[in-house]
Amino acid sequence: MNLYPLLRDQLFRLDAEAVHHLALHCLKSPVAPALCSIITDKPRCQSIKLWDLQFSNPIGLAAGFDKNAEAIPAWQSMRFGFVEVGTVTPKPQVGNPRPRVRRFPQHQALVNSMGFPNDGLELIARRLQHYRRLPAARRIPVGVNIGKAKQTSLEAAHQDYCQCLRGLHAFADYFVVNISSPNTPNLRQLQNESELRRLLLPIRKEMDALNSGTTDKKQLLFKIAPDLDEKQIEKVAQLGLETGMDGIVATNTTLDHSPLQLDQPLPGGLSGHPLREKSTAIIRLLSSHLGGRIPIIGCGGVFTSDDVKEKMDAGATLVQIYTSFVYLGPRSVNLLLP
Numbered sequence: 001m002n003l004y005p006l007l008r009d010q011l012f013r014l015d016a017e018a019v020h021h022l023a024l025h026c027l028k029s030p031v032a033p034a035l036c037s038i039i040t041d042k043p044r045c046q047s048i049k050l051w052d053l054q055f056s057n058p059i060g061l062a063a064g065f066d067k068n069a070e071a072i073p074a075w076q077s078m079r080f081g082f083v084e085v086g087t088v089t090p091k092p093q094v095g096n097p098r099p100r101v102r103r104f105p106q107h108q109a110l111v112n113s114m115g116f117p118n119d120g121l122e123l124i125a126r127r128l129q130h131y132r133r134l135p136a137a138r139r140i141p142v143g144v145n146i147g148k149a150k151q152t153s154l155e156a157a158h159q160d161y162c163q164c165l166r167g168l169h170a171f172a173d174y175f176v177v178n179i180s181s182p183n184t185p186n187l188r189q190l191q192n193e194s195e196l197r198r199l200l201l202p203i204r205k206e207m208d209a210l211n212s213g214t215t216d217k218k219q220l221l222f223k224i225a226p227d228l229d230e231k232q233i234e235k236v237a238q239l240g241l242e243t244g245m246d247g248i249v250a251t252n253t254t255l256d257h258s259p260l261q262l263d264q265p266l267p268g269g270l271s272g273h274p275l276r277e278k279s280t281a282i283i284r285l286l287s288s289h290l291g292g293r294i295p296i297i298g299c300g301g302v303f304t305s306d307d308v309k310e311k312m313d314a315g316a317t318l319v320q321i322y323t324s325f326v327y328l329g330p331r332s333v334n335l336l337l338p
């Protein structure tokens with residue numbers, strides 16, 4: 001029996017970010033993994049081999065929920081096929097002023113303006129290293145979403161991403177260059193053709209250098225916004241191929257708040273149900289340009305098993321969720337993979 005809807009009604013009376021911290025506090029406790037596996041079931045689906053990694057199922061936790069890599073064993077016990085932690089920046093950051101997460105239950109949506117609050121790469125590297133000590137067969141694939149610090153200029157942005165790669169390379173399976181958060185000033189400009197090429201080439205070079213000394217090669221992806229037009233998506237796909245990226249995460253949150261019909265504009269990005277169609281359309285278009293040469297991780301508004309199928313039919317190999325976890329709770333993966 002799923003008791004989460006009852007609990008959710010109580011939790012939704014409290015501030016969204018306070019509940020988020022409470023949830024993480026519980027999930028990082030040493031007893032959480034055992035409890036999570038009791039209340040969930042092992043999904044009966046075929047595992048997926050992608051790159052050199054084995055995914056027990058295609059549903060992953062999207063970046064931003066476990067920003068500081070505090071609760072990976074609990075996500076694994078909730079049957080997530082993989083987890084993306086971060087966004088991580090070189091030094092710790094406090095992010096934007098609160099309140100910076102708002103719920104819109106009637107739309108099954110969230111609007112957030114977090115601005116990459118995180119513990120910084122050193123502390124996060126230590127937590128990831130701890131998880132990595134488990135034998136490979138007892139771990140799920142872990143990705144790290146990396147970003148630039150708020151005060152770093154766009155011209156110097158590649159240095160922040162490269163620093164994160166150097167500090168974290170040994171401790172994760174894939175890395176995602178985040179150029180699509182709406183909450184770090186001007187970050188999305190990095191998606192423009194010339195800026196994107198100038199950003200991705202040195203990052204790819206750094207990754208190749210880090211990979212060259214080891215048999216344990218790591219993958220390099222980048223994450224795009226859902227607010228790109230058709231021409232921009234074509235360019236982004238071409239550049240992904242040209243610069244040798246290993247995949248694309250599509251999509252981040254949208255700046256288009258029109259589905260909420262708000263009286264006052266709000267800062268931040270919209271996620272959840274109202275984003276679903278838009279992100280699927282981006283995946284479909286991206287996929288038509290990529291022609292299967294590199295994989296897509298689909299993300300945006302996935303709440304049901306039909307939504308998972310929709311993303312995969314559009315061209316995604318794996319799917320991530322964030323907002324639906326807030327609305328569906330610890331049995332999310334079971335609800336999405338019946």
Ligand SMILES: Cc1cc2nc3c(=O)[nH]c(=O)nc-3n(C[C@H](O)[C@H](O)[C@H](O)COP(=O)(O)O)c2cc1C
Binds near residue numbers: 251252
């Ligand atoms: C509160 C919140 C914080 C987020 N933080 C990040 C982040 O740090 N880095 C990132 O790449 N995406 C972040 N995201 C975006 C999600 O990873 C995801 O791309 C987006 O929410 C769409 O998926 P969803 O509709 O399943 O939530 C955040 C989303 C929310 C709601």
